[in-house]
Amino acid sequence: MxxxxxxxxxxxxxxxxxxxxxxxxxxxxxxxxxxxxxxxxxxxxxxxxxxxxxxxxxxxxxxxxxxxxxxxxxxxxxxxxxxxxxxELKPIVDPFQVAVTYLDRLDRHQLVGALQARIEQLRLGVATSERALGVKQRFGAPRHIDENLRLNLGTLRAQLDWCEQALTKVENDELP
Incomplete structure (x- = not known):
């Protein structure tokens, strides 16, 4: 579908x-x-x-x-x-999960750099989505369209939280 x-x-x-x-x-x-x-x-x-x-x-x-x-x-x-x-609950296919599967293939320096870069992208995505809330209505979008932004924000925040925790684990030699 x-x-x-x-x-x-x-x-x-x-x-x-x-x-x-x-x-x-x-x-x-x-x-x-x-x-x-x-x-x-x-x-x-x-x-x-x-x-x-x-x-x-x-x-x-x-x-x-x-x-x-x-x-x-x-x-x-x-x-x-x-x-x-x-x-129907269907899996959300996220290429990032494929990258996580192989995090052990990166050396510590590469992994720290990759996590830091992703954290910055996620923070930017969160900030951009937060600023977009309510704006689409000015252009004729129905109010409930913001719920898609809120759902996306939740996903971004969850991944940001995971990345920050993973970075701490890598820095403390707990991962990979």
Whole structure:
């Protein structure tokens, strides 16, 4: 199941949109940072879902600005995907966990440097996300979109806490 698929279908719930409007809406929500949306895939997704009967073309404008509307099948598919996402716990694939698996392959100096660099990136990510809270509403995003930021903040803070503890362990020769 693709999160991009759910997002595209969901943006069309309130009425027809063209690909550019779908993209702008998702950008306003900040979906590129919490949903791993590749904005180029939106146009492909719209066309594919139209072929599948999940949406229909309601207008073809100048320059290929095609406007899509959900079909009844598209609405059903959106709610089916949405509810399965709420009820299924899926692993979060984080490449950093792969790096942690091989932390013993780095010498102490490399590992300390890598942890310090990651800690700085995480602190910056936390600060940036904290500043972004509430800002998206000024650009039309619904209030609940901030919950994605809060969830992301929790993830960043948990990883920051782990990295700080791991750095202390490395410095005290308790790791690896």
């Amino acid at each position: 693709s999160t991009t698929r759910i997002l595209i279908l969901g943006t069309l719930l309130d009425g027809p949109l063209n690909g550019y409007q779908v993209r702008r809406l998702l950008e306003t929500w900040g979906a590129d940072s919490w949903a791993n949306v590749k904005f180029g895939s939106i146009y492909h997704g719209l066309g594919k879902m139209a072929e599948e009967g999940l949406m229909e073309v309601v207008e073809t404008g100048k320059g290929g600005s095609t406007v899509y509307a959900l079909t009844d099948d598209g609405r059903f598919e959106f709610y089916r995907l949405l509810m399965s996402t709420w009820h």
